Amino acid sequence: MYIPFLSIQGRTIRKFNALTIAKKSTCGRAKCGCVIAKDGQIIGVGFNSPPKNLASQKRCFSDKSSYDKKVTDKTCCIHAEQRAIIDALKKNPSKMLGSRLYLIRLDTEEKLTIAKEPYCTICSKFALEVGISEFVLYQKEGICVYDTEEYNDLSYRYRES
Ligand SMILES: [Zn+2]
Numbered sequence: 633m634y635i636p637f638l639s640i641q642g643r644t645i646r647k648f649n650a651l652t653i654a655k656k657s658t659c660g661r662a663k664c665g666c667v668i669a670k671d672g673q674i675i676g677v678g679f680n681s682p683p684k685n686l687a688s689q690k691r692c693f694s695d696k697s698s699y700d701k702k703v704t705d706k707t708c709c710i711h712a713e714q715r716a717i718i719d720a721l722k723k724n725p726s727k728m729l730g731s732r733l734y735l736i737r738l739d740t741e742e743k744l745t746i747a748k749e750p751y752c753t754i755c756s757k758f759a760l761e762v763g764i765s766e767f768v769l770y771q772k773e774g775i776c777v778y779d780t781e782e783y784n785d786l787s788y789r790y791r792e793s
């Protein structure tokens with residue numbers, strides 16, 4: 633299935649299958665799918681789940697307050713963005729620079745739902761480091777395109793409302 637993210641900033645963007653990818657997620661909390669594209673080509677994809685999909689490493693419902701404060705990343709799952717970046721680095725490393733990342737979040741019924749304001753500094757830093765130029769998220773205002781540097785700044789400024 634394709635999501636019709638067709639018109640961004642007046643340009644026609646290829647359809648992509650982040651929704652299908654998100655359905656592979658085994659995270660107990662939120663299913664996300666990510667596609668990285670460059671020059672009309674998908675160069676990497678990812679969904680969130682524990683490392684190597686290992687059931688033994690699944691801690692989706694662990695009480696986050698049970699971790700020491702030095703454990704800064706309290707999510708057990710590899711994020712969809714992280715997996716898509718790793719995938720692109722393996723398969724299309726030369727196309728990473730200037731690419732665009734699309735992130736999709738599903739609700740519990742596996743329907744497309746809005747992303748939240750940027751807050752994941754792990755992914756925002758990682759995306760900036762590898763040269764992804766834009767983040768595309770589906771927000772309540774519609775399709776939002778963020779410059780990756782802006783996305784990183786916004787993530788650090790996030791406050792739960
Ligand atoms: Zn999880």
Ligand SMILES: [Zn+2]
Binds near residue numbers: 711
């Ligand atoms: Zn993340």
